[in-house]
Amino acid sequence: MQWSNHGSFIEIYPPKEFNFDECLVFLGRSQEEVLHQIRDGLLYKLINVNVELILCRIGFVQHVIHVDFPIRPLSMTSDEEIVAYIWEWFDLDQDLSIFYEVAKQDKILQQIHKRYYGLRMMCIPDLFEALTWAIMGQQINLTFAYKLKQRFVEHFGECLTFEGNTFWLYPTYERIATLGVEDLITLQFTVRKAEYVIGVAEAMRNGELTKEMLLQEPTYLQAQKSLLGIRGVGPWTADYVLMKCLHYPDAFLITDVGLHNALKAQLGLERKPTIEEIKEMATNWEGWQAYATFYLWRSLYE
Template sequence: MLVEKEWSIAVPEVFQFQENLHYLANANHECMYQVVKNEIIKAIKIDDVVFLMVLREATSGGLLVKVVKSSCAFSEAYRDKITTFVSEWFDVNTNLAGFYKIALKDPYLKRLVQTHYGLRLIGIPNFFEAISWAIIGQQINLSFAYKLKRRIVERYGTSVQWNESLFWLFPTPEVIANISVSELTSLQLSKRKSEYIIDMARAIVCNEISKEKLLATTSLEEAEKMLTAYRGIGSWTAHYVLMRCLRVPNAFPIADVGLQNAIKQVVGLKQKPTKEYVREIGTNWANWQAYATFYLWRSLYP
């Protein structure tokens, strides 16, 4: 049976495609997708099959998905799995009514949710990519972090060519588990970070840790403990991964420099707030700290 390679995904009322597009477009050094005019182009792998998809706003207001290239015959099962991936990427299944109710009464968030109404917490569904990106970004500026990520992806990832452009897939843990630390340090990644990423790749390959195991935990504290058992994974890294990949609503990377700078800017502080200050104001965002953090990060973009 012929299966259409173009279909729409329903989105909730609190969703604005342009707000999400603008967020993605601001990451202008990102190598895992491309934003071209009003479209997002991304390669994904599902069950070892590679798909290149184009996302744009549907006339109905939803997300229009079009598969423009695939490494095998397309099927309804693949369409369903791509829908699941896109829905998770844009977090369309989360009801934001509770967050907006809190945010519209909050002095730190009120202006942000009015300005960026409909912005979703754009995620990183791939667990190894999420944790690698968190490790890469530890204690360096974002621009350099993106450069390091691109070097790793272009050296060890795979790509799809379409319309004279390459669209990259993040390296698999199987590939990274079998390289040496010196191979990563040659890309200007520090020795420690190289060790941490390779260690995590090996742990994932051995099924010591996985996205599924973390999702099966019963609390934020349990998931954080599971992650921080590994070298190089501190509280900030764990909360970042829980926020961006596992969608834990009360994940809260209080030590994040970007979050601290955003709060400083919004409040008009002379100095960056302390972790204690951030933790205290976060009590007003109970069970929505991840979304509050994301909107505050958004305030730092043009």
């Protein structure tokens, strides 16, 4: 991580393959998003560092990420932990130059990678958020998934208000582990999804599941297997978490409807490609399936 402290603000120096505006396009794709706000080219994000709520205002000037703090407690909270969160959120450790070399050789990614150059995987650093958000999104459309998340966050999350705007923090697993299934059913969760979300919260509260444990798995397949052992987690959910939270560039959501729609559009097909056809298309993406998928997702909202 490269950064510097300037008293009232922090500057973060990203790799040259970084396009803040492209990242904002992805982050701004839903009007229902409740965990960040974009206004006048600035990104507002409430984060929890050492049980302190900090409102970050993130901008970008001359290839420098500028972060100041409209709300920050007068304490000894480490700037390094704030930087670490933002660095991970924007996936700045990933060497995209390697992905771009792969993309240049592929007929599907050839133009897309140029069009969205510098777009980073917008990650979900918190394992509980990544897992439960993926569970919420199972077998429903994205609009309704965002509605569920909004209700979930506004009922059980913490918030701060600044200049008349309310900024929300995703609920903690400690809080959700105290709930009963009926508490989520009232928000229009199905019984099964309510059980799965509370089950993940209980496993994390009991120390049976942590991000550190998953990161210590020696391979992608072993990390995937551990996730598949969680009730309510199937292959799509496991790979979503591996992609967005655990930073596996080879995680592959091969059954994802958005990926299928993007490939259909990019290739001018009359039908969605089959799984076997996608496997064949993806032979050139080896090691970078997650980024190939993410860039294809981006092509859906021109």
